[in-house]
Each structure stands twice: as structure tokens, then as C-alpha cells.
Amino acid sequence: QSVMHLGPAGELTVTSPLTEQAIVDNSTIAGWIMTFSELYLAYRMVLDEDVKILLLDRSLSATLNSLTTDTSRRSRWEEELSILGLEIDGLRLDKNDLAYARHHIVNEALGLPPPRGDYLRYALVLYLQRSRKAMSLQEICEGLGILGSDRVRRAEVYLEKSVKEGYIRKTGNLYEASQRYIGTWDRIRKLVDGIGTQLFEGKGCNPMKIRKGENYEWLTTRDVAFLSLFCFQALIEESWRRKVLIIGITKDTTATDFKAHLAPLCGNEGIWPVDAEGLRAVPSTDRMLLQAMSVFAYEQIPVPWSLIEYDTAFQTIVPDFKGRKGYISGGRRNRISRERLFLKSYVQLDQSARDPRLRSNVLLIDRLAFPDYDADKVVHFKQEYGGAEEPVDVLLYPDRDVTNEIQNLVMVLLSSMGARSIPEVFGHNKPLFIADKIAKAQRRKFSGIIEGTALWLMNSPRLRSFCFYMNTFRERREEVEYARRR
Template sequence: MSLATPLTDEAIANNSTIPMWIMTFSEYYLAYKLATEIDGPRIIFLDRSLATSLASLIYDTSRRKLWKSNGSLYGLDVGGVPIDINDLAYGRHHVDNPQLDLPAPRGDYLRYRCWLALERHGPQSLDSLSTLLGITQSDRRRRIERILRKSKLEGFLEELLGTYGLKDRYLGTWTRIKTLINTIGGRMFEEKPKQNPMRVWKNNDWHWLTTQDLAFLTLFTLNLLVEECWRKQILLIGLTKDTAARDLKNHVLPVLSSNKIWSSDITQDDLSRIPNTDRMMLQTLSVFNYESMKVPWSLTEYDSAFLMIVPDFKKQLGFVSGAIRNKITPERLFLKSYIQLSQTDIDPQLRSNVLLLDRLSYPEFDYRLDSTLEFKHVYGNAEETVRPIVFRDKTVTNPIQELVMQTLCAMTSNSIPELFGHNKPLFIADKVAKWHNEEMRRIIDTTGKWLMNNPSLRHFVFYMSTFRERRSEIEGSRRDSF
């Protein structure tokens, strides 16, 4: 999965990526099922970045024009109602938490916030909906009006005497998406299916699930997991061993310094000369300042939205801009930090790798006046407010981070060399997951080789590969023969 580009036509139909998508879906599905148990866990660890996964899945499902043609979820009957484009669009951004003011009523997310407000509060007029969302500016009210009109044309909303409301078929969309996830996930990972679990029955015929379908299923499952963790107060944590993230160095430090929140004489030129990634920068600082940076340590937590927040293009104080097409991802959803857990007894400079940690934010602990910043963002000719969560320094109390650090320190071990400074349960789970992933990959690769070598399919499979792939394979075989 990549943030660089959404899924291409080739990637959607490419069987070689199916094992990776199945494993990703299985991780989130297992976490979701654990969260829904009556006496389930109070803490859930995932061996991946939550914020990056969400952004990647959103992008992988962003090609709306392909939702009908390149997937099998469209038109699939769930609860007697077929899934349509509006159902898929609604589920992509269903992260509903009024206490955290999510989805943020700004930018491209205003559309989904309007839908959720109408679902929660019933039909509303333009004025009453604007009041619910706390929007008073005329330009932003006009944007809401355009959203309502467009949603009506798309068949998602209906209008009666100046009030807009969700059509009856969409009032149960999220419930049907839950049913979809439980049905397909249960068949793939919990039951012994009577037929191939990668096929679904639609329009009186069997249809194969594509990578686009698996991306949607994974995204819906992640949203369900987040919702369940909020509802049950489950601590959701993602740990990443190797990361090339640079948002601390390139976004957080410049934004907070330029807005006089952090005092620093370091310029962007200075930052460009230090180690390239945030992880390497912090590891270098830790090694050369081992006497003052006592292990274990953690960076103060900051909002994952800083992945897309940069200093204002016009250099206005109190303003920020979006990194790509001036867009900023939803804030107050995940919080990020970097941690280092272990060092050797004989050499205090010999330390474990710095890990990237991100976790779900919780309104009762994280969304406070002393932990929230406020910036202005000009988007679409409208001035909007961005409120990321940032624990400015160690004097701002952060009980969740203290709990996380105590827990992680208790769950590491120096007795296994490759586990040094990492999480033991995640290490074991990773080993098991990789074994299953390899087994699935072998099954798919074996099937592919059988098809490629089947004499009756010779003429068909000849055109399954591109000219370059076929040429490369032949040239490689020729080189190997000498």
C-alpha cells in the first residue's frame, strides 16, 4: 500500500498482491473481533502505523470512477439492499466522535460531517445544519449548501420544504457495512467455507473479490475498530519498527517554531543537514546525548495530522497550509510519538532502535485546552480552523502516554537479540503472521504456475503478461543458461 498513488488497474487485477491484502485485512479484522468480545482485551497492539494505514487505505479507495467496474462489492446484496456508490462513499470516512468533533467540519471532510449530522439529528435546514456544525461564515455556509444540493442529485439525500435528510435506504448503511465485514471476514478467517471465500454471490453469479474490494473491507474494518475502541475505552496502539517518516523534522518543528509555540534557532537549512528521517535523527541525538537522554524515553505526542500540515505558504502567523494540494487530513484522530526502550548494561551508548508509536486519541484524556492548538487554514477561499492535539512539552500532563510507556517497558525483553527494545507479544505475532502469509503466497503462486504451464491455456496465458515482462523473463532465462 502506498501513499504515492492509488491502486492502478493493474494492481487491482494483480493476484501477486492478494496475500498482502488478505493479511492486512485479517489483522484489522482480528483486532476488531477482539474489541467486540464481552470480556475482550483492554489494550490492542498492531504491528503497523495506524495513521499511515488509514491515509493509505483512503487513497487506495479514492478512484470513484472504478468502484463499479473494478470491484465486486458494488451491487452486492447485504440485508436485502444492494451496496451502491453512496454506501461506499459513506463508509470510507465514517469516523464518528462528537466529543472529538470528528469528522472535522472543514475541507473535504465537511461533506461527511454533514451526512453524519443528518443521520444523528434527523432532517435539517441549511440554517439549522450550519448551527449544528458551528459554522457562521457565509462562504462556508455556501459550501454546505453546495454539498446538500450535490448529495441530493447523487440520490443520497432528499429535500422536503427546505429541509434535507438521508433517504431511508441509507439510514442503515453503517449497520449493513458491519454485516458485510462480519460476513466476509467470518467466512475468510473463522469458518470453513463451502466455497472459495474470495468469491461472493451477486446477480445470480459468482464474482471474485479484487484488491480494491479488500482495500474497502480493510478500511471499513479499521473504522469499525476505532469506533469500538472509543465505545469500550480500549487503548489502541500501533508500533512501527522501521519508518522513513520525516514529518517531525519537516512539518512539526517548522510549524511550531514559525508560530512561536516552540523556541528554536534551528533553520530549515540546518534541519536539511541532519539525518534524513525522524527515526535516524532521534537515534543520533540519543547516542551522542546518552548521559542526558535516559532510556526509556519518549517524545511528546503530537497530532498525526501534521503529516499534511506545513508552514503557511504566505508565512502568516497563526496560519498553516496543506502539504499536498493544500489539503490537511483530519486532526484529533491519532497521536504520534517516538520511543526508545532499552540499552545494554555494559555500554549506555549501545541502545535499541527508536520506534514510531501512534495511538488512538481519547477525548476524556487528550482533547483539553492545554493540549490543543488552533491554526487558521485557507482552503477553497474559506478560512477554516484546524485544532490539532499537541502536548507542547513534558510539563503538560499526559496520563495515556505514561500508561503506554509503562506497559511497553514491561513487555520488552533483552534475552532475545532480535527482540532488543521491541514488544515481545508483537514479535511473536509477527512471526506467526509471516508464516501464514508465506503459506498463502505459496498457494497462490503455485496456482499461477499451474495455469501458466497448462497446455490447454497456452494461448490465453501468453497474453496475460506484458511484452516487457515476457522479454525480461526470456532474457533472464538466456543469461542463466550460460
Template sequence: MNTSHGPTSYLDFSLAFILGSGKGYIPPRGRYLPFVAIHRLLKVGECSFRELIEDLGISERAGRSMLKKLLKMHEDSDGRLFAEDFNPEDANPTLKIKGQVKDYWVRVKETSLMIVDRIFGSYEHPLMLGDDSWLTVFDLNAVNVMLIHMLREKVIDGRLLIIGIAKDTSASDYIRAVIPYARHEGLIPEDEKPPNLRHDRAFLTILSSVNSHLFNAPWRTISYDACFTTLVEGDEKAPLRAARQLISMERQFVKAYFQLREFKSDLGVRSPTFLYDRFYIPSVDDKFHAEITAIEGRKKVKISPYWEGEGENPLDTFILRLLLKCDNPEVMEAMGHNQLLYLADKAVKNEVKMIKGLLRGVADLELGGLSRRQKIFTIARRFRDIRREVEGARERAVMEEK
């Protein structure tokens, strides 16, 4: 798509997926190294290989591997990345980014917003671009990622605080990664047995209810990096290891569990435990991070995730107080939940229910004639759906006769 800074390319989106606006943290390891190098080159324009590996603090061996990946990115983008070709085997090649690459984020933002405007603000078919080009699931997912990066850019600039609340999460990263690392750091006694549960919310809800004299609502857990989602307990060589070969980027999102309400007459009866997450904000969160040796694949790597630990992040304490002001203890099912989110959830469910009925009616009109003509009425739809509709129609007819 054409933008004010030229057409958007696959290279633009490849860079934006990892770099975003370029204002966040990119870990200098493994598959992220080429993007860290590009991030550096976008700032300085050009530099030699020796200068680059010194700036990034990596070995020459890792640097040579990075050069090969950079060259492949350059070739895959039809020569759009670097101003001049280079040989990764040369002793000290010079790397110079093409001038147009610097505007990758502007092009990606404009393209994403154009697609959003077409979907929600146009009278034309929302999922078609032109006459014969459809927006796929992958396209929409890519736009969603870019919108998240745009929100993150505003948060880093200090113009916004975004808090996400998950009420039905079945996550287990607190039990399988956060607690083991806290035990390794001495926050939990080493002889303390890990819970047998594999469900964070269930574990924390039971723990607070059984030990109500220790958990005075409102309370929250320590806040931790979202990359713990991809980690599990390690061994004596490394306290943590990748759950599925790869560790996600650290310092992107921060998570914590919280509980807002308890019954005054019985402190063991409490509101549910929920999870909140937010963007990592360098100006606030850079004080809270840990240097951890972890196993990724078969290699030891150094990761530097957000970790509140023994300290107290005033932002997370503020968020807990803010959430406490946003629930409605007068409504049983909304107690300890966010009132606005609760109302929005009910409104969306009503909308979805209505839309389902409309779509089903349209589908029946389109498919009904075809199924009758082709004599395939009973196999065009599920038997239970046909039975439910027939029984419903019969019950309505009986009620009308009465």
C-alpha cells in the same frame, strides 16, 4: 448486499468513510462540511438552513456552498438522502434526513463482516460474490477502512486500547511539521537550526545517541496528531500549510516516537527508535489540542489537531511503560522492539515463504504446458528466474552425487 436493515447502498459507504460510527470528531471545514451537516441532521432529524449554519458556526457563504454539495449528494444517491428536495437558492430551506439513512452504520458493519466471513470462513471462492461478481482491490480497501472504524468505535466506547508499532517507517513529518510548529509555539528556541536529515527515525536515533546524557531510556517524543503527516512548515502568515493541497482530518489518530533500551556500559549504544500510533480518544485527549491557522490550497483554514505540547498525557506515558514491559532485551534483534510483534512477524514471513513456493508450483503447472505448446517458454518467464531454477537444480544434483 442485503442486511437486517435493508440493502447497503453507495450512500451508506460514502457516509461511513467520513462519519464512521458517528462518535468521532469531524472538522467543520472544506470538503468535510457536508458530512458535518449530515452528522448534525442525523441527531436532530430536520432543521432550517439558518439553524444549521448557526449550529456549525460557519458563514452564510460557506453554508450556501455546503447546500449545493448536499444537493449533489442527494441527487447522486437517487434521492436517498433527504425526505424532500430543496432549492439551495431559497432564503431558508428546511433540510430533513430520510429515516432509513440513520441506519447507515448498521448496514455498513453487517456488509463488511459478511465479506470478512466469506473471505476467511467460507469454503467458496473468497473473492467472488455470487456467480459473476468479483471483489476488487477497491472493495477490499473499503472493507479495511470500515474495520478500522469499527475498532475505533470500540476504543471510543472505552472497551479497548489499540497500539500500532511501525519499525521501518521512513516518515519525515516530525522534522518538517512537528519541530517547526514546536518552534513557533516556543517549545524550541527560534534560533535553533532545523536538522538537515529528512528521516525522523534516523534523526531521533542519532540525537539520542549523541546526547545520551539528556535522553534517558525509555523516552518518547511529545505525542501529536496524525494530520501533521499532511503538513509542512508555513510562513509568517500561517505556521503550517498543506504539503499537497489538502489537510487530512484531525483528531483521528495520535502518534509518537519512542526508544526503550540503552546499554548500561555505553549509554550511546541504544535500541532502535520506533513509532507508535493509536486512536484519538475524546475522553482522554480532548484536553490536548491546539487551534492552528494553516494554508489549505490557497485559503487560510482553522484546524484543531491533537497536540500534547508542554503538558503530559498520562495515556501516552502509560503506553511507554507498557511497551517497556513487552520487549525482550535478551534477544539482540528484538531489543527495544515488541516481543509478540517480533514473533508474529517471523511467523508471517515463514507462512509467506511457504505460500510463495506453493503458488509458484501451481503457476508452473498451469503455465508450463501452455508455454511448451505455444513455443514461448523463454518469454513466458524472466530469464533470471529460469537461470536461477536451472542452476539450483544442477547444484542439488551435484550434492546428491556426492
């Protein structure tokens, strides 16, 4: 079903499909607020409580990728965002502010954002903002290490686009960052702090409304998605600044990047000896493969154990389409995600005291990369993208002989946080288990309140006809059929 809305000139246009429920009742807002609350709590703990290790019950890389995707539909921002146009420090947030902030993950020591692929335009803008002076194309490319005529030509194209969009000013042959957007990230941080405080700490007014000029507007699902993304980016920024180790733990994963991406690539490059035919015959997911190996070779693989750590960018990397050594390609549309940001691994933490073959599930672990420990563990590849040959420098600990101090710390920490006396926590993490139980109990409590309120409204004589037409045919049919079965 398509939804009609008024376009910029007042004409009717057809947008991509949306469900009636999502339009009328903002049906996914509760889940988004849960996501934002978890990330905002983690962010405040880093700021206020001087934590040094932070555990999250989610994959860090998957969270960032998901939030980036959920905020990517720029054509819908005007209709779906209340924060667009909100005034902060005397300036209204515009589309350029939001587009710029969506990719604001900066760490010079790790080379982030990388000056390649889809991240080149952000690397150029950020470099000019940091330099605070007008620079020629050659100076910019030398500063970012952009070599080769093809790469320089791509950089020039993106600089000219940024001039048209207003991020950069051009005088003669010199480029300079626009003063309008130099303070964008600081304003975005204030937006996160302000709305986060209003939602979770405020009193009095409705926390789901924000003031724009003389009027109030409701926060939408898309607003909370943006706030979640910006909050996660701020959390990463503060963790680097305060040296806080963030660890994401995922219980049930169907990821296949180790088997399908990393192992074939390392085999092609001679990093590991890999039997390509044998690899295709093993279980389909990484977790199933590693659990099977652990069970069948339990005498050679003592618990706890961990896989080597590798860059989460390998999730989007495949061997070169042309079969060239030293080259790689992107798994989807030849695109490779941001490298040198997160490192991932798999761990198995516990086994039965009676039967060494009865072991806990394999968990996916990913963590924030740190320049003091990880920056020199780089493997260099090349990729052809956008008509240019670009370097892709990913993090990889190739074998157990390479010292990995952070992973050793993580293994000692996680191994000590289990609880064999609780069946559900066997080989998992007790603090995360308790936190999850508390969150679910609170969710059930408030779900009952919301459902009771909904029933009261639906049975109100004044709203009965309105509620009738707001329900879809399928919903009414399900209600009638359910009543008959009872």
C-alpha cells in the same frame, strides 16, 4: 499501457494504465487478504475477547490514509467491485453507500468528522442523520459551529450537492436526511462481518466468491481494499465504545513531519524556541535526528524515553503560506487530513548494559485519541480553504510538564515487553516479533503450495499455449535467461 473497457453506453474507453498481470491474475490479492485478515482479527478480538490494549505492527494513521487513497477512484468502482450492488437488508449497495462509508469515523466528543475542508460534506450529512428532523441552513450551521458568511456559503453548496446525490432531501428551505442512507453504516458493518466470516471461518463453498442474485462473483483486489478500510473504521468505532487502546508500532520509518512540519510551526507560533537555521542542518528524517540526539546526549537523555505526543494531522500541516501567525496551510493542495483522531510520538526503549551509547532504534508510535484524556489538549489554528477561513483544532502535548496519562501507560507497557536475549527484539516488542515470525512462516508455506500449483498448471499440455500467451515478453525472457545461467 492503457486498458480498453466498455463504458456505460457500450462504447470503448481508455482508462489509466494497468499491468497485464494485475488484470489477468489479480496479483496483489494475497497481500490485500493479509491486510484484511490482520485488521479483521483485531476487530474480532475487540468484539469477542474483551481486550483492553491492542498492539498493531503498523502505523494507524498511515494505514487509514493508504486505505482511503486505495479506494478513492470512483470512476473505476463499477468495473472493479463485486460488492457494488450486493443486497444487504433488502437494499443493494450503491456508489453513494460506499462513498459515504469511506469517511465514516464519528466521535461527537472529539468533533469528528470536523466541519471543515473536505470533511464538511460528511459532517453535514451525519449531523442531519443524527438529528432525525428537517432543519434550516441556519440551524445546521449553528449546530455544527459553522460561523461566518464564507463558511455558511460553503455549507450551503455542499448541502445542495448532497441533495442532488440523494443523501439529503430538501423541502422548501428545510433539509432532512434521506431515509435511504440513514442505515448505510449498519449495512456496511454487516458486509464486513459476513464476508470476514466467509473468508476466515466459513466452510464448504469457495470463500472468494459472493452471491449476487442468482449468480456468484469473485472478490477482487479492490473489494478487499474496501473491506479492509471498513473493518479498520469499525475497529476504531468499537475501540471508542469499549475503551480499548490501540497502539501502532512502526520499526523503520522515514517520516520527517516532526522536523519539517511540527518544529517550524511551533517555532513560528512561539510554542517552542526553534533555531530555524540549525534545524535545516540536522539529519533529514525524524528517526535519524532523534537517534543522533540520544547518542550524543546520552547522559542527559536516559533510556527509555519518549517524545511529546502530537496530532497526526501535523503530517499534512505546514506554516501558513503567507507567513501569518495563528494560521496554517495544507502541505499538498492546501489539504489537511482529519485531526483529533490519532496521536503520534517517537520512543527509544533499551540500551546496552555495558555501553550506554549503544542504544536501540527509535520507533514510531501512534495511538487512538480518547476524549476523556485528550480532548482538552487542543491548539487552535485557522486555515484559508475553499474561499473560507476555517478553524483547525489539533491535539498537542507541548512539553513534558503537561500530564499525559495514556503515554505514561504506553511507555511502561512497551518497556516491559522487550527481550535483550533475542538480538532482533533489542528495543522492540517481543509479542509483535513472535507474531510476525509466525505470519511469515505461514506465508512461506502457502507460497510454496501456490508456486507448485502454478508450475503444474503451466506444464499441463492442455494449458501450455494459453499460459504462453498470458506471460509477457519480459517474463519469458527472464525465464530463458535464468535457465541459461543455471
